[in-house]
Amino acid sequence: MSTLRIHTLDNGLTILLQESHTVPIATFWVWYRVGSRNEMPGTTGISHWVEHMLFKGTPTHPKGTLTRYIDRLGGRWNAFTWKDYTAYHEVLPPELLDVAIRLEADRMAHTIMDPSEVDSERTVIISEREGSENHPSYLLREEVDAIAHKVHPYRIPVIGWKDDLRVITRDDLFHHYRTFYHPQNAIAVAIGAFEADAMLEAITRAFGEVPPGPPVPPMRVREPEQEGERRVVLQRPGGATSYLHIAYHVPAATHPDLAALLVTDGLLSGFKGILPFDQAGGGRSSRLYRALVDTRLATDVSSSMTPSADPTLFRVAATVRVGGEVGMVEERILTEVDRLTREPVGADELAKVKKQAKAQLIFSRDGVFRLAMGLGAFAVVDEPAAFESLVSRIERVTVDDVVRVAATYLTERTRTVGTYLPVLGATVSASQAAVRPEVFFMQTPRAGRVRP
Template sequence: MVTKHVLDNGLTLLLKEVHTTPVISWWVLYRVGSRNERTGQTGVSHWVEHMLFKGTDQFPAGILDKAIEREGGMWNAQTSFDYTAYYETMPASRIDLALQAEADRMANALFNPEEVESERTVIISERQGSENSPVFWLHEETRAAAFRVHPYHHQVIGDMADLHTMTRDDLFGYYQTYYAPNNAIAVAVGDFDTGEMLARVETLFGYIPHGPSLPGFSRPEPPQQGERTVRVEREGTAAYTLLSYRAPAATDPDWFCLKLIDSVLTGATAPGGSSLGNRTSRLYRALVETELVASVGGSLFPSVDPFLYNMLATVRDGRTLEEVQAALDAELERLAEGDI
């Protein structure tokens, strides 16, 4: 059973007791990601995530890393199109440190200018590392072609030009806008008493004021008229083909139908996962076992707005993109004819 409670300041709390091991996983998710970014500030969601590991007055930079490790825990974060998530998994008797840390950085992150510049270098290097992969460029160009209006058109890491020009005030203003209890969901799963956990969350998070009304930023993608094709040429010896179809939002019942279809084509994964190399899948048998491609996989991510269903294949030496695309089309036609 999941217990749901909403604090007076708008924080939504979801609690589930699991007493199999003395461990608790604690997550705080914010309804903000690259979908919320404007031109000139692409990548700001991911950069803000980095800055929340750079300290507060209560927990200066580096203190929590050592404290959580010392207590036998782990912590991390991730930024996606639609959300940013922070989490700690700790021994149950030490979970209060995680609750304190997340409550503190929800309201009190410092955004020290020197730390901002240090992270600028880190994130630019992160993007440069991604640029070493031809698949990164293929995904980026495909997204840009698929979304000409909607902000799903850019990668979570952001455009290089924006990473060079964004300021500390840009980052801090974004944090102040979106990092508020009324824009967050806190989740605890593990070995705890629901009443005690609820009381502790009320104590630590209840003082944080309700945030401002959030900007109603929405730019629906216009209907697509006809097929769109991109060709990316980079250094390297391998060729790749990426076939993308428009996919419904996660709230659409058809999303789960498409997820089942993806399981048939490329193999079963958890929602949001990417499949690769499932030997029982149709595409593996049709493309890998026939030596058309070295690998093939699919990805379908749950999203707030309609996104994409992708199939990516690495073409074998001596085979052509046209052969691979024809084989992919044949498997999709097989589905369309009801062979499932």
């Protein structure tokens, strides 16, 4: 595979290009540095809603023609919104990738936001919101995010609060679109079986005349240091299963401790994907699995940490076995976390996690789509080179590094504990519609949301 090439157009668009001639396929992405991180109370969920609107067409490509066009060419396209970014992507035969490039340049500048389409999409998005409210683990994660973050917009769910979704206007959406959808705030990524110079020329031809756009509002909010454990208990009618969600404050993706924290995550529940919607992995031989699932205290347990633009959360989540005690599950999790702060991990166990990490990260580069996804995400939260160097950085993590980061970040002082307790014998009523889950959203042109 060839070396990554990075270019910046005069209008500020960053372009990442990499040739890959293993198979005759190519992918094109446009990443925008906007997500729920860039939202305010009153218009929460607006980034995800704008993502939906970009599938409603432009004067050149009216609604419906975009999907039929891509389908006819044998391609696929999609989009997703997260806290730090919104991304749009296509996969096509390399000789047809110019079609995707021109479509993305067109909707960057000329998306139509018809008031009737806005009203129709409001119903769709509120329905997504309400569907997610049926999942206690989402509800609990959302509550923990809101308690762990006092001021930082990472406390805002990607889907937004329902009351905000009811009142957001077409003008609100269009203003958000004009504020964040322009070359200065975007990264284009193309990977596949093409000639890089020709691809750069095609991207420049399509995007070069798009105005650079206004300066993006700076992120001025800094989360105050947490100075003591916080707790939230969520109770809701229906079901018989309890859930536990524990979160610790950790640094942003640019911090030198990222690799050691990812290894720590791997020691607790197995190394897994590093993107919020691609975290398959884990293992039955991991510490948490052995301590909780093998002992029949929980039916499921996992830890996770998503590299983020700002300081974020290191999480441990568990599903308590029916009839089990939440307190016992919490005690066992905290015991395993505390072990990492005091007891050096064995050389064999550390080597196993590093091997898992290498396999996962190499897999993330196996194929043009996953490689473009990893490069684009890291280009937003850090820089492309940070994704390329992650394997070597993880390989350099030592036993002392694990003890140090665990003792520094996984502390009672910075901990938030959330518990979901079902109200036994009760039924869910219409009045529960305002409860709030956390979800990750992807938009498919024809089918709406796809869950990871």
